[in-house]
Amino acid sequence: MSNIDTFRRHGLFDARVPRYTSYPPANHFVEGAGQRNQQDWLQAVPDGTDVSIYIHIPFCKRLCWFCACRTQGTKTMRPVDAYVTILCKEIMAVRRSLPDTVNMSRLHLGGGTPTILSPETMTQLLRCVFAAFTHAPDFEFSVEIDPTEAAPDLLQTLIDFGLTRASLGVQDFSEKVQQAIGRPQTLEQTQTVILFLREQNVSSLNLDVLYGLPHQTLESFTRTLDHVLALQPDRLAIYGYAHVPWMSKRQVMIKPDDLPDTLMRLALAAAADRVFTENGYQAIGIDHFTLPDDSLAHASTTGMLRRNFQGYTDDQSQILLGFGASAISKLPQGYAQNTPATFAYQERIEANGFASFKGFAMSTKDRMMAQVIEDLMCRFIFNEAALGEAFPTYHADIRAMAVSLMQKFSDVFFISSKGLELKPAAYPLVRVIAGYLDDRTTQQTAHSSAI
Numbered sequence: 348m349s350n351i352d353t354f355r356r357h358g359l360f361d362a363r364v365p366r367y368t369s370y371p372p373a374n375h376f377v378e379g380a381g382q383r384n385q386q387d388w389l390q391a392v393p394d395g396t397d398v399s400i401y402i403h404i405p406f407c408k409r410l411c412w413f414c415a416c417r418t419q420g421t422k423t424m425r426p427v428d429a430y431v432t433i434l435c436k437e438i439m440a441v442r443r444s445l446p447d448t449v450n451m452s453r454l455h456l457g458g459g460t461p462t463i464l465s466p467e468t469m470t471q472l473l474r475c476v477f478a479a480f481t482h483a484p485d486f487e488f489s490v491e492i493d494p495t496e497a498a499p500d501l502l503q504t505l506i507d508f509g510l511t512r513a514s515l516g517v518q519d520f521s522e523k524v525q526q527a528i529g530r531p532q533t534l535e536q537t538q539t540v541i542l543f544l545r546e547q548n549v550s551s552l553n554l555d556v557l558y559g560l561p562h563q564t565l566e567s568f569t570r571t572l573d574h575v576l577a578l579q580p581d582r583l584a585i586y587g588y589a590h591v592p593w594m595s596k597r598q599v600m601i602k603p604d605d606l607p608d609t610l611m612r613l614a615l616a617a618a619a620d621r622v623f624t625e626n627g628y629q630a631i632g633i634d635h636f637t638l639p640d641d642s643l644a645h646a647s648t649t650g651m652l653r654r655n656f657q658g659y660t661d662d663q664s665q666i667l668l669g670f671g672a673s674a675i676s677k678l679p680q681g682y683a684q685n686t687p688a689t690f691a692y693q694e695r696i697e698a699n700g701f702a703s704f705k706g707f708a709m710s711t712k713d714r715m716m717a718q719v720i721e722d723l724m725c726r727f728i729f730n731e732a733a734l735g736e737a738f739p740t741y742h743a744d745i746r747a748m749a750v751s752l753m754q755k756f757s758d759v760f761f762i763s764s765k766g767l768e769l770k771p772a773a774y775p776l777v778r779v780i781a782g783y784l785d786d787r788t789t790q791q792t793a794h795s796s797a798i
């Protein structure tokens with residue numbers, strides 16, 4: 348039986364499943380499990396803990412049609428500057444709830460477009476963060492960069508504050524594809540930013556590429572991949588475009604008839620895999636590639652790869668603090684998400700320093716399922732023995748899942764010293780398999796295509 352037959356038999360081409368950047372996915376968060384829990388959980392953080400920090404900047408000068416990020420368009424900097432002032436208030440309020448001795452191991456600025464900030468406003472924000480949190484010895488500071496909105500003086504400000512990793516959005520270099528997704532961006536603009544960052548010794552560069560966009564063909568996408576390869580990024584994320592116009596209104600601008608079908612999506616993803624693995628990159632999880640000396644490659648090889656809201660990470664911190672509108676904090680006890688509307692976020696912070704409105708308190712069973720899903724997504728294994736040891740109360744559930752997996756997916760798993768291990772040719776099925784084990788009822792329309 349060919350791979351395609353196997354994928355079809357297991358429903359890959361029809362399934363809509365979570366990306367599992369968290370367990371449970373954020374659409375299971377409930378109102379009310381927010382602010383009160385968050386403050387209790389923050390106060391319970393042990394002395395000396397390393398925390399990761401994510402700061403969301405929900406503003407863009409342009410609104411690309413394909414993008415489902417929580418962001419809003421702005422022509423002026425006034426709302427952005429006002430937002431950053433409020434962000435600093437939130438950072439200080441959260442910091443006051445934590446023990447004095449926590450250290451910041453990671454700082455990531457995402458959006459939206461973090462590089463929309465002026466150098467002065469970025470300085471204000473970063474001074475606030477670094478005044479609040481001492482950084483750990485292996486601290487990493489990363490920023491998402493729109494190459495069309497990255498002024499040299501702003502980049503220099505980030506570098507002066509110790510930028511270690513930059514993640515640049517590329518999506519596709521074809522003009523026809525760019526027109527169809529409302530995102531013009533020349534190869535030269537991307538090259539200029541990369542050159543600047545490399546000259547300033549920013550040690551790690553990541554590029555984001557999307558397959559499944561309108562008008563993409565194998566030929567056009569391969570040209571984009573060749574350009575990307577020539578830029579020699581340290582890391583690559585190759586995501587599948589999720590067409591969900593009922594959730595992301597901007598996507599109504601994209602004509603469904605222009606989108607590649609699921610077989611073509613599979614071929615485009617396979618082309619990316621071939622181009623990068625044949626040119627010295629190591630495949631990481633389902634959609635990342637890195638040079639072999641990258642820390643993500645090391646984490647993958649040693650079984651330490653993790654999953655977070657940005658995709659794959661080698662960050663081992665158990666605590667992620669999210670700041671800004673819609674940002675999610677993850678603590679051992681559960682998740683707390685800030686209100687998504689920028690105005691409501693600002694009002695809540697002004698009122699009492701916190702803005703969480705939704706969240707999720709994790710039971711032991713949820714923690715067990717989170718481990719099952721992370722093992723599958725990061726290591727492609729179901730390790731019954733290790734799970735049973737970590738969650739002895741759920742021994743019977745773990746056994747039942749192992750039996751069920753071998754009944755339904757026996758053709759794609761094999762037995763190894765790690766337990767049940769997915770065959771590499773079946774890695775594209777991993778989200779379908781995770782969704783099969785996840786017994787939380789889930790609305791199909793809330794998720795993206797499995798390929």
Ligand code: SF4
Nearest residue numbers: 407410411414416459
């Ligand atoms: S792709 Fe980037 S610039 Fe475009 S709307 Fe999304 S966040 Fe904004």
